[in-house]
Amino acid sequence: MTMLTGAASPAPAGFKGQMAVTAQILQATEKDTMTLKQIQVAARTALLVAALGAMVHGSAFAQSQDATIQAIEKYREMLQDGNPAELTVAKGEDLWKKKRGPKNANLEACDIGMGPGVLKGAYAQLPRYFADTDAVMDFETRLVHCMVTLQGFTREALIKKPFSGSGQSATDLEALSAYVVEESRGAVIEVPQRHAKEIASFQRGEKMFYFRGGPYDFSCATCHAVDGQRIRLQELPNLTKEGPAKRAFATWPAYRVSQGALRTMQWRLNDCFRQQRFPELKYSSQASIDLITFLGVNAKGGSMDSPAIKR
């Protein structure tokens, strides 16, 4: 096991996370939009977050790293029982179907690659080339495009704050992502490489994955092309291997228990740029689309399992 130092994010604060989830329950209860089932899911999450805090803190002093890994594995198993992302999916479905924006339209005419309004399996084939924009777009970029063209929102306003803060309720983009990806659960990942622009996007993404830079001279590959590497308690998946590459693409967006929030693929890459000490990755930028294309093509044949639930 290799350990990297100096580039890790702080261990999740169980208490803070628990407070965040509690705040979410309160907010949602106020709005009176939660069903009993949803409240049960949220309450269970609060307990799990507390358990995570205890395990991580307790095991940080444990002599054996294996004990820590076992504790985290156990925690992961506990998480499979109920995913608070269900709440975000419900919010997203509502937003998708509701008439909103200056044009007072819903998103049911949005074409995310398989025709207007077709959602089943569509996320598993993104990013892809769209003739109407003459560009390769990942899901989140396409979503913004639909909200601009169909509903009349401005792109600037939509991407100003795409990610919610820890424990805040999901942004519209996060909720809509959760809903649409849920519609692809079980679908086989098949990110197309037919159009010249799709191939070019993959090639730029691949180049970026191995490009070293920044104060630590890190590339994505520094953290993600080695087996068994960890930063503190976090295992770093070797994204050049078939299994982890499939899992990584299949399980984002995901609900992050430590942050009490639903996180999208754009968020995942934004956070890795931060870990890499690179300048901030702009939401829905060409670089982000190309990296997602690279990850998606390498995950070919995997089966979508998102929103997943993660530490």
Ligand code: HEC
């Ligand atoms: C300094 C180390 C570091 C660098 C550099 C880095 N990452 Fe990460 N990456 C992480 C950590 C830490 C996680 C989270 C692991 C966890 O939570 O278990 C992660 C998770 C991921 C995941 C999700 C994997 C999964 O199965 O959930 C993807 C995808 C990813 N990184 C892609 C990238 C890409 C693309 C780059 C380059 C732009 C990159 N990373 C650069 C540290 C890094």
